[in-house]
Amino acid sequence: MSEAGEFDFIAQHLAPLSQGYEGAFGLTDDAAILADVPGLVITTDTMIQGVHFRKLEPWDLVARKALRVNLSDLAAMGADPHAVLLSITWPQAVRPAQMQRFVDGLKTDLEAFGIPLIGGDTTRGGELLVVTVTALGQCEHPLLRSGGEAGQDLYVSGTIGDAVLGLEVDTLAGLTGVHKAIVEDRHLLPTPRLKLGRELCGLASAALDVSDGLVADAGHLARASGVKAGIELDSIPLSSAAETWVRIQRDPIATLVKLITSGDDYELLFSAGPEKREEILAAAKRAGTHIARIGSLIEGKGVEVRTTSGELVRIDQAGFTHF
Amino acid sequence: MSEAGEFDFIAQHLAPLSQGYEGAFGLTDDAAILADVPGLVITTDTMIQGVHFRKLEPWDLVARKALRVNLSDLAAMGADPHAVLLSITWPQAVRPAQMQRFVDGLKTDLEAFGIPLIGGDTTRGGELLVVTVTALGQCEHPLLRSGGEAGQDLYVSGTIGDAVLGLEVDTLAGLTGVHKAIVEDRHLLPTPRLKLGRELCGLASAALDVSDGLVADAGHLARASGVKAGIELDSIPLSSAAETWVRIQRDPIATLVKLITSGDDYELLFSAGPEKREEILAAAKRAGTHIARIGSLIEGKGVEVRTTSGELVRIDQAGFTHF
Structure with a gap:
């Protein structure tokens, strides 16, 4: 895919997923500006084809799982999802239909959970799909791992x-x-x-x-x-x-x-x-x-x-x- | 490496890099809590061995470059670095000396730039080192790509x-x-x-x-x-x-x-x-x-x-x- 192709792909398929989040600038800038909200929490997880999911797993499900495992970390803190960033490396030999399927899955879940995609990066190379989601959540009184006591x-x-x-x-x-x-x-x-x-x-x-x-x-x-x-x-x-x-x-x-x-x-x-x-x-x-x-x-x-x-x-x- | 090994590794080598950032919990919880500071910006980039850096690149330099390309995105916004998260997948056959070298490079630059490591994830599998850095910065009046005018x-x-x-x-x-x-x-x-x-x-x-x-x-x-x-x-x-x-x-x-x-x-x-x-x-x-x-x-x-x-x-x- 040419550079123009990359821009078209981001503009057509990913930018709408920013759902008008002000600091996402339609995914066109170097970084996203987070809304000034108190109690932000942040987590990140990487999934690699053949390591964290099977080689032949359909990519819509890969996208959704990559999102969901991060949301699960937010759930464990008692946090509401605020926004996510996506860093994706497509395999060199990626087919447009596979990319489309990934985006379809991503869109399905971002919409279902009501979360904007506010940034990330997209590159291509190698033989494996590599996806990192960074998820931001919001909560006033986070649940920690450390508060348990004997007798509970x-x-x-x-x-x-x-x-x-x-x-x-x-x-x-x-x-x-x-x-x-x-x-x-x-x-x-x-x-x-x-x-x-x-x-x-x-x-x-x-x-x-x-x-x-x-x-x-x-x-x-x-x-x-x-x-x-x-x-x-x-x-x-x-x-x-x-x-x-x-x-x-x-x-x-x-x-x-x-x-x-x-x-x-x-x-x-x-x-x-x-x-x-x-x-x-x-x-x-x-x-x-x-x-x-x-x-x-x-x-x-x-x-x-x-x-x-x-x-x-x-x-x-x-x-x-x-x- | 056993699970105990993973915990020891995080506790011994990565946790000190959190530099006492309160919401990092010594890298022991599901997510990190961001300090309530105004004007946070966020960016993320993935680097894959053999795709974004050469197979034989020394890993201290890989760690430092992964950090620096994200800091460069913050620089482009006019932002001060605030904190970073690191998501790393070691190759299945990783040697402890390689991991040590990666951590040494990371430590060198985190200290040089004065940035705490506040979260992330660590897994192992596959044949390639995969590193994603998510960087948070802070600025009051971010520089955007969109403000240029003819005649400037x-x-x-x-x-x-x-x-x-x-x-x-x-x-x-x-x-x-x-x-x-x-x-x-x-x-x-x-x-x-x-x-x-x-x-x-x-x-x-x-x-x-x-x-x-x-x-x-x-x-x-x-x-x-x-x-x-x-x-x-x-x-x-x-x-x-x-x-x-x-x-x-x-x-x-x-x-x-x-x-x-x-x-x-x-x-x-x-x-x-x-x-x-x-x-x-x-x-x-x-x-x-x-x-x-x-x-x-x-x-x-x-x-x-x-x-x-x-x-x-x-x-x-x-x-x-x-x-």
């Missing part, structure tokens, strides 16, 4: 383990087509828990989003809060698909451990004092998001997972890690 | 064309070792013109940084301002190395055209009314940066380059483009 409850939203099943959907012999479609959708298009995050501000003592796996992320919250996370294995919420999958395995406990040590759930994990139980439930109801109490914070450090009978579950690898 | 002067800082010579330094038969070292340095480590940018606030009518090539970027400024850019070929400032190189070529004009249509100079190109000439010179002097008047903005659209005798120089490709 530990909760998680939605269901855990679907994303890793979705990633391996081709190997799930025994699941119905509907169940397969559900877990694959959960892998491809996580739901950032923005409403829940907002509702939890001033209510939860600590929060983060589950991206490295429930056990690993419970460890992060525990570490930041200077406590230990105690998780009851049987309290962890599973989808009907995941529950079915676990039940038909030879070693259900090992399968369950895999689900809670794999990543990309993008659910909120949070703590709150036991006196807040009713308020927490009401907040989840207002957000329209299911939550489950899965254990508590206790004195100590690290994470322990126990079965209903109180047996300690041995976990070798504390959660999937990209590193 | 056009200026550029520093010298043009060194970076492309530096990129091709192995082919520069006839240049001295000193000249080669100078142009290679200019390619590897551009100097963001931050002081000049600040001095030009309220003085220049339009500005940008030269990243796509002088001619292409003059076109961007002209397009945004709704005018034409007229450039005098012989007024374009060259380093002694570039001047020597042009002189010893069979077709000096063609060589000169190449220098002004190649990218990565990271100089400031700006316009100002002719009544401002003395003030502009004084501003450049205060910034300690050489500037040259290279032409003017005129009615029309596009860019024209003329020799001293008034002949139009034919330029086929309006500047290097990554696209």
Whole structure:
């Protein structure tokens, strides 16, 4: 594509996504000017073809996931999305239809979440699609990882383990087509828990989003809060698909451990004092998001997972890690 | 590297670079909270090994260049650097010494420019180093690309064309070792013109940084301002190395055209009314940066380059483009 082509592409396809944000200048300047609003938070994440998503993943879904994993970080802070920047490197051999598909996905989600695209950069080269989203959010009283205390409850939203099943959907012999479609959708298009995050501000003592796996992320919250996370294995919420999958395995406990040590759930994990139980439930109801109490914070450090009978579950690898 | 390894790496090597920025939380939370300061501007750029820098480039220089190209965008707005975020994907086979070298370079420049690292993400996978820097700056009256008017002067800082010579330094038969070292340095480590940018606030009518090539970027400024850019070929400032190189070529004009249509100079190109000439010179002097008047903005659209005798120089490709 020629330089004129690049300008036309930005002007035609990306500039409208700035939705009139004043400091975005229709994506024509060197930097964007942020509106003077208090309590801005910022996060950034990169996704590389073949590393963070499969080589053949449709690009509309890539765009939407790149956006959503950043929105999930904002949700974990209890922040409202304010604006995003997009830094994209198209593969040298990119086809216009692929670019169009990427933009279609981006547009769908930016509009659905009501977020302007205010800047970024676009280049071309190499063999892989590389996408970095930088997301800005706004909140008055951000939720941190560090506020948890021993004696408090530990909760998680939605269901855990679907994303890793979705990633391996081709190997799930025994699941119905509907169940397969559900877990694959959960892998491809996580739901950032923005409403829940907002509702939890001033209510939860600590929060983060589950991206490295429930056990690993419970460890992060525990570490930041200077406590230990105690998780009851049987309290962890599973989808009907995941529950079915676990039940038909030879070693259900090992399968369950895999689900809670794999990543990309993008659910909120949070703590709150036991006196807040009713308020927490009401907040989840207002957000329209299911939550489950899965254990508590206790004195100590690290994470322990126990079965209903109180047996300690041995976990070798504390959660999937990209590193 | 294990997950524990990742945490140790962030805690030991990256967290100190947050320099106590309150909302960075020592790089331990999901997002960073920006200080409530007015006039924040934001920009982001991705650099991919083998695409935006050579496969064998030392990683300390990669880190510094990734930072500097973003600072150059801030300079073009007349903004002071406020903070940066870093999103990095290490190749799967990364060696600790390479990571250390990257961090060393990053630290060197963050300290030199006095900028805290306040967030980002770190993953590992694939075969290539991928680095995205998001830079935040602060300014009260940002310089835009769109304020130029017909009849105004056009200026550029520093010298043009060194970076492309530096990129091709192995082919520069006839240049001295000193000249080669100078142009290679200019390619590897551009100097963001931050002081000049600040001095030009309220003085220049339009500005940008030269990243796509002088001619292409003059076109961007002209397009945004709704005018034409007229450039005098012989007024374009060259380093002694570039001047020597042009002189010893069979077709000096063609060589000169190449220098002004190649990218990565990271100089400031700006316009100002002719009544401002003395003030502009004084501003450049205060910034300690050489500037040259290279032409003017005129009615029309596009860019024209003329020799001293008034002949139009034919330029086929309006500047290097990554696209």
